[in-house]
Amino acid sequence: MEKIPQWSCEKFVEETYSKAPVPGGGGVAALVGSIGTALSGMVCNLTTGKKKYAEYEEDIQRILADARALQTELLGLIDKDAENFYPLSQCYGLPAETEAEKAEKEEKMQACLKVAISAPIEIVRISFKALKLHEELVTKGSKLAVSDVGCGTVCLKAALQSGWLNVMINLKSIKDEAFVKDVEAELLPLVEDGSALADEIYENVKQQLAY
């Protein structure tokens, strides 16, 4: 099967628009996050080697390498999310007439739900890491590209929040309370702190662009 990142942008938009189960919010979150980190990389590529920013050269090289790795991971998560969602979509169709069937369906559903949220969980983690890179870029990146730091930031915030909504929608059906608690304990601070950080960076960019 053709990998989704190989689809044209137009096809990605068309397939999202359609009733087809993928791409949905999860695949969108991964792509928008990957585009956000690509802007992080672009800002680094426009900063590196410039005399004016020589003091940050090492930092910029580190941020470039980190952003590149996150960009690749997020692009890969588009297909991963689609693959992970498939077993759950099949589960919904299982028979549940007898008590035995109901119990078997429920057991399978619970396993599939955990698989289905694994890619969105990764999207939240990665988007947060990428936003931490933008916290540095807003001061260390070339001022000529400061609007791109801002655009990348709002894309990453969208990825972070979309990832979280895609965790939430399945988390509420998971009955393993300890698992649910662990996921929340890890992700809620990332979503809250990451969103607040993104807002700070956006305001900083606007101030730098004010005239």
Added chain:
Amino acid sequence: MEKIPQWSCEKFVEETYSKAPVPGGGGVAALVGSIGTALSGMVCNLTTGKKKYAEYEEDIQRILADARALQTELLGLIDKDAENFYPLSQCYGLPAETEAEKAEKEEKMQACLKVAISAPIEIVRISFKALKLHEELVTKGSKLAVSDVGCGTVCLKAALQSGWLNVMINLKSIKDEAFVKDVEAELLPLVEDGSALADEIYENVKQQLAY
């Protein structure tokens, strides 16, 4: 030349990452906005014809048609932004040794700057319109797709804010004060009200997903 929406998603990400002038923040804003409206369309496609939402059928059909039109406009703005940016990028290289050259360069720059911000201005307008559709979708759309309403909303907010940053970065170089005032008078309320509306919708979605 191959149109950017025909590029694979992977190529779009790679070209954004690179030092190449396009796609930059403007093209990213248009694509992310188009993806956001595609989710609006998907929610409508998952709602239409369902008995449970029969009372909203007419609204859903109207929202679907509107979202579809905005999706196509935003996709077209990716190339439009690239085309509009080209003359400005050429202007920067014009000679400015003599007073006459300086004056000519400045005059051309001023014209090119106004062209360069026209696509980002459209992106702000369209993203705002699309967010107004999501204001309806969060109550009228299928509850099974409420997380997708939220994902579309945060993508459209990212497009709105990215569009605005791409207006700001060139607006500060435009000397026609009346023009600058008109742009601000139209867009600032869209950016502020649109961002606040997006936050309200996102909170509404989270409440609906709470368990």
